[in-house]
Amino acid sequence: MLAEIGLAALAIAFALAVYAVAASALGGHKQLERWQRSGRNAALLTFPAVLLATAMMVIALMTEQYQMSYVYSVTDPQTPALYRFTALWGSQRGSLLFWSLLMSLFAVSAIGLNWRGERRIMPFAIAFMMSTLAFFLGLSLFLENPFERWWLLPEEAREVSSALIPPGAVAPTDAALRAGAQGLNPLLRHFGMVIHPPMLYLGFVGFTIPFAFAMAALAAGELSSGWIKATRRWSLIAWIFLSMGLILGGRWAYDVLGWGGYWGWDPVENAAFLPWLMGTAFIHSVMIQEKRGMLKTWNMLLVIATFSAVMFGTFATRSGVIESVHSFARSEVGFPMLAFWAVITLIALGLLLWRWGRGELRDERQFANLLSRESLFVLNNVVFIALFIAIFWGSFGLPIISELVFDREVTIGAETFEFFVVPLFIAMYVLMGVAPLSAWSATSLTRLGAALWPPLLLTLLSILALALVGTGLLVAAAGYGVVLFAGYVALYEIYRGAKARRGALGESWPRALLALFRRNQRRYGGYIVHLGVTVIGIGIIGSTVFQTEVQHTLQRGGAIAVRDYSLRYDDFIRAQAVDGRMMNITAVTLFRDGDEIANLRPRIDDYEQMPMTIAGAHSTLENDFYVLLIGGNRERATFRIYINPLVNLVWWGGILLIIGTVVAVYPKLTPATHQRKREEALE
Amino acid sequence: MPIRTILPLPPAAPRHLYGVHPKHWRGGAQPGNLTDLPGLIAQFGIFVLVVFINLPVIVLAQEYGASDNEVIKVAERMYCPVCENIPLDECQTTACLEWKDEIGAQLAAGRTPQQVIDSFVARFGDHVVGLPQDPLIRTLTFILPVLATLLALAVGWHTFRRFGKAKQLSLEQGAAGADLSEDSYRQRLENDIRALR
Known part of the structure; x- marks a missing residue:
């Protein structure tokens, strides 16, 4: 029933x-x-x-x-x-x-x-x-x-899966079905996978709303900024869910896939990252249309590109067009999805071209100079578009063309992606630092320079401090500097705002900060997001540039020293979990500077020949000691050990980013009229 | 993590032994099973042949050895030839473990990491490395994103310049328009005053 x-x-x-x-x-x-x-x-x-x-x-x-x-x-x-x-x-x-x-x-x-x-x-x-x-x-x-249900066709002696009852079919016995039931894909039996897919879906689906409103505005000829005001919260809500989905996906990969990292530039990861890039460009770019009435055509293009990226990503991951660990779901939906993606994108572009041809998408103002905030936002968009193209090309464009045209399968690896994206991310962090200090309409170099020097000074001092404490690599210190600069600007802006309130209204620091955020949730929520991205950047640099990786075989009772840690192999046990998987578990003891700090249980779970390497990890804010069991027995076992400095900042930064977006998107708490008037007078 | 039983079971067999999990051994020659003598003799023959063919590699491997870390350094530059998009150093399938053993043997035999990688590319194709080896495809890999970025920057620059010119033009038009409207306003005022007189 x-x-x-x-x-x-x-x-x-x-x-x-x-x-x-x-x-x-x-x-x-x-x-x-x-x-x-x-x-x-x-x-x-x-x-x-x-x-x-x-x-x-x-x-x-x-x-x-x-x-x-x-x-x-x-x-x-x-x-x-x-x-x-x-x-x-x-x-x-x-x-x-x-x-x-x-x-x-x-x-x-x-x-x-x-x-x-x-x-x-x-x-x-x-x-x-x-x-x-x-x-x-x-x-x-x-x-x-x-x-669909299982049916037995006694005359043909076979079973079929069908939504409607085939003629002459009978239902199989419950006992037979229970005995043959397949169980959930082992990779999905993780708490991250409980939340990660709904978050991604909410992000993907959420971007349908701004897209639908944009298309409706084009269809109805209502081309003011009304559709943007109606959908800006929807865009931010979709963006927050997509961000959460990406962060949780990274955490799942770190815990379950057993390779010591959280982002492998896998095509399916990238399929979710591409709409995020477009969506991020869009939520920055719409501010220019709201404030200045500019970039109307561009914003339409961005919202179409975001939705198109969502549809393409869905097609790519569900059709099996590019195989990867995530592509568990091959089916017949590939062609219909491709057709829907192509048709909806063409309709959208057709509508846009029609209105543009009629001259209905003219900007209300024009760019004043290269240092104005809107100009820097446009540069930010150029960076996001370049990231989008590079990642799309490496993940989908080149592999598909290479197979179709040259009949050669190719894989674009992490190091190739990093060749493109690292310089672009550096540009993104620099713009993230400079743009908030620039004024709308026009800014002189002198005025921008005056606003920039405090965060720049802090950045230089930080690089110097990092060099003095022995960061070692100049490139890494410079990388930290670029990332910290963006964070210092966000903090400086919050500080300047609160200080102005204290000076004018005599408020205490906590009260001034609270009022500041309440007065302009979107702006200051955005600064928290920038701080989150800064913290993530610090975590990424630390955990990639300074990662230590060692593989070693230990006799039982033997130990290996890695930096100031040492790991002792104590025991090996085999066990069976309630879901039937066999587990090869090793017991290891972790020491730091001679003191015992943790007992870890790296293991390999065996689901009917599908092995899963589950890491044992000792986490602190400073680093993760992450150990994988590669294989072995009671007498000797092989371990791969990673020390991932600052990796937990990636997750903490993610939480900060989410908090910032919630602040930005939360319905405005309207202050009492007199308070508002007083604040307006202040501004 | 719910665990039904924790048993001091015998140690697990090495994961790549016989290519399959021991529970899937069915019939035929299993370890310790002497009922299939011809099969065992055939397997021994194959073993001797493999050892003979690989003798130089084995001898060199014993002499120089290749550490796990050296193998990882090469394997992390490669991808599993059969399970797409999984780096070889992370892959735990039987086939991948054997390929990693082979990398170790080749390194021990004195081959450079690039020579090892080249040998895998020759056998399995471009997709075992993270960067296409074919010169044309490799060029395409790099050229398009760079060109697209340069094009985006050029379009951005052109847009700024166009806006700059348009702004100058509109300012001139605006100034002219202001004069005209002022003249018209002055004219209306004079007419009104004349009418009052």
């Missing part, structure tokens, strides 16, 4: 989404109020329908309905309850259903919040949102149906 209800709900949601596209487009184009409302209501109803379908799937997963082939493929009787729930996004069919749920949730929220305020463009926005939803629901319904 669960499968029948789920299938019916899915079909109803698909029909509603298709109807909403048609009714909203017609109502918007012909200005027919009834059709507009009808389209809106159909769009609102998609959410309960998809929710019902998803609820049926979750119940089926939790109650072990193995007749449903999706439940059979991602769980087994040993699967713990938490992973039984997260198996919803553990494979292609479930994750497509989950994607549709999130898409309908975002669409319903956007309609609820913007229907009145953006009345003129909403029918078109609904049409674009619902067309994306209808596409994903269609994939679920016709190609990757999560409600």
